[in-house]
Amino acid sequence: MPSNHISNEPYHDWLKAEGKRKAKEKEMQETIGDIASGTLSESVVNEVMQLERDRNELAAMLASALGTKEKLKEFIHAWNEKKKSS
Numbered sequence: 170m171p172s173n174h175i176s177n178e179p180y181h182d183w184l185k186a187e188g189k190r191k192a193k194e195k196e197m198q199e200t201i202g203d204i205a206s207g208t209l210s211e212s213v214v215n216e217v218m219q220l221e222r223d224r225n226e227l228a229a230m231l232a233s234a235l236g237t238k239e240k241l242k243e244f245i246h247a248w249n250e251k252k253k254s255s
Contacts, residue, residue, distance in 0.1 A: 197214055
């Protein structure tokens with residue numbers, strides 16, 4: 170029986186994002202094997218993947234702290250406006 174509690178929504182969003190992240194990580198690992206030119210090192214690719222994981226974790230924590238998607242959208246909108254003005 171599905172839960173009608175909105176408090177579960179950030180967690181479910183995180184799970185969905187985690188599945189996408191794992192698929193992307195697998196794709197990146199396959200790409201590492203295809204890098205023939207040597208312009209990208211494995212350590213650079215790993216650093217980029219870590220930054221993406223950190224960003225996704227931070228977004229999940231922010232969504233959880235704000236409580237609803239609407240509040241998250243308002244926060245992101247305000248953040249983007251502030252970046253444009255600075």
